[in-house]
Amino acid sequence: MPVLTNSRHEAFAQAIAKGASAVDAYVQAGYAPSRSAASRLSTNVNIERRVAELINRGADRAEVTVARVLQELSRIGFSDLRRAFDKSGRLLRPEEWDDDTAAAIASVEVVTRNIGDGEVEHVHKIKVWDKNSALEKIAKHLGMFIERVEHSGGMSLNVTSEDAEL
Template sequence: MSGKKLTGNGLTEKQALFVAHYLSGPAALNAAKAAEAAGYSANGSRQTGEKLLRNPGVAAALRERRIERNARLGDELDLHDAKVITHLSRIAFFDIRKLFDDDGNPLPMGQLGEETAAALQSVEVVKFGNADAGRGTILKIRMADKLRALELLARHLGLLDDKLTVGVEPDNPLAELLSFLQAGAGRITPAASLRPK
């Protein structure tokens, strides 16, 4: 495989293959496997994959292909941002009281509204007993993860930032020392070398 540039997108053939493998097939979303599948060496494929993901041209191609794929899938499956956000909102802001009638009895499944049903992860009905001892039913309801839905919504709305920004205030004496050291103007001498011999 040569490293020649492709016309149009400016990626090498291997980079273009990496993009294709990263977005589909057995190597999907696994940078190391996608790098190997694209023809990069298996030795160091993890580092190569990570480096490729940080490459501006590869990142742009991945973004473009995802947008194209999402548009195609969105049309085929009627999946769009608004639908996903609506479903996450139903989970995040679900009121468990909607599962019960005024007397505290569970509502039949057919009476649950679309919003309520969307917030359920699973429902299990266990019937037990016999005619002599009596019969009973246990209803196990598992709700979708509210905190996870809230987290995803908060990320989408830009309310959460996972990036750690480290810095110091400019007037802080430590900032001055750090600037001094970063400029290479000062050297710190280890304490051991300051001892008299």
């Protein structure tokens, strides 16, 4: 659906799509505050279609899908910090990390120390995202955990002859 020809209607739809209430969107579009008029305008078929289009377009841009979320959680949950280092044990530059390693590392802190005689020592502190949390979320998504709820107390059921006949 193209941009609405009525500029106030377009502004109203844009504000609704961004999460504003109908009354706030109505005022932002340049109208005087009116709860009933805002409610009526929000049910206009063209407005509804335009809001749906704007929301869908935003979701497409965000590219948030279940598969993408699971991929990112998997990168954290199954990460191997050894991939951040070369064969001699030196930390690779971040641009040399593969995508999975880069996604698993939350931050790198480099501390430079003067150890005397003009020599400098670099200490790298690497912080990774919480693997346990990522794995737990994946497991819950896969239904691997069964959450049990215990109920205490008694329960009684009274059945009358009228119930039995049904």
